[in-house]
Amino acid sequence: xxxxxxxxxxxxxxxxxxxxxxxxxxxxxxxxxxxxxxxxxxxxxxxxxxxxxxxxxxxxxxxxxxxxxxxxxxxxxxxxxxxxxxxxxxxxxxxxxxxxxxxxxxxxxxxxxxxxx
Amino acid sequence: xxxxxxxxxxxxxxxxxxxxxxxxxxxxxxxxxxxxxxxxxxxxxxxxxxxxxxxxxxxxxxxxxxxxxxxxxxxxxxxxxxxxxxxxxxxxxxxxxxxxxxxxxxxxxxxxxxx
Numbered sequence: 001x002x003x004x005x006x007x008x009x010x011x012x013x014x015x016x017x018x019x020x021x022x023x024x025x026x027x028x029x030x031x032x033x034x035x036x037x038x039x040x041x042x043x044x045x046x047x048x049x050x051x052x053x054x055x056x057x058x059x060x061x062x063x064x065x066x067x068x069x070x071x072x073x074x075x076x077x078x079x080x081x082x083x084x085x086x087x088x089x090x091x092x093x094x095x096x097x098x099x100x101x102x103x104x105x106x107x108x109x110x111x112x113x114x115x116x117x
Numbered sequence: 118x119x120x121x122x123x124x125x126x127x128x129x130x131x132x133x134x135x136x137x138x139x140x141x142x143x144x145x146x147x148x149x150x151x152x153x154x155x156x157x158x159x160x161x162x163x164x165x166x167x168x169x170x171x172x173x174x175x176x177x178x179x180x181x182x183x184x185x186x187x188x189x190x191x192x193x194x195x196x197x198x199x200x201x202x203x204x205x206x207x208x209x210x211x212x213x214x215x216x217x218x219x220x221x222x223x224x225x226x227x228x229x230x231x232x
Contacts, residue, residue: 004159009157035220037220037223043205043225043226043228044223044224044225044226045207045209045221045223045226046223047220047221047222047223050220091159091160093160100167100173102148102165102167104162104165104175105162105221107152107159107160107161108159109157109158109159110159
């Protein structure tokens with residue numbers, strides 16, 4: 001069965017430290033998509049990135065970077081020089097193809113990141 | 118502004134009293150979905166809709182109903198709420214069925230408490 005595992009329930013770091021959030025997935029699909037979402041204390045869910053299974057290039061966006069490794073079924077997220085505003089719950093998600101022709105997203109249980117001033 | 122609007126943000130109700138959480142999107146998205154978020158369980162899909170009048174069950178549909186009479190609206194109905202439906206609910210939409218259509222746009226969430 002498709003599955004997303006975020007083994008780190010909660011991480012605390014001091015401001016300016018680098019931090020990596022792990023995401024490991026299981027899928028039977030040959031084509032799939034991976035996502036990261038951020039949920040700040042205000043509660044809304046913010047889309048951060050989408051990556052397809054054919055593109056293993058790492059991606060960098062400012063202080064955020066993503067490392068996709070198909071060989072280990074991982075899609076890890078690194079925040080460089082963390083800031084207090086990065087404090088949030090971060091969710092990793094995986095697309096799953098359904099027999100109906102549509103796709104559903106499977107979310108991990110989330111990692112709560114606390115950045116201390 | 119492109120957005121998904123859900124109301125109310127907070128709701129406290131009593132067991133058995135029917136309620137509806139509304140969801141509306143202004144992006145002409147075909148695909149809409151309801152999720153519930155519970156501690157330690159992440160987000161689980163309740164129902165989804167691929168288009169007008171097309172809905173299907175997600176992973177945890179028991180105790181919920183939905184309808185999709187218009188493209189923009191996808192209300193979540195709890196006919197007889199129970200305390201185990203106390204949760205944070207999110208409505209989400211995306212342009213179409215395939216994963217090529219980027220990520221979801223989520224509503225701001227509805228925190229429901231059933232006493």
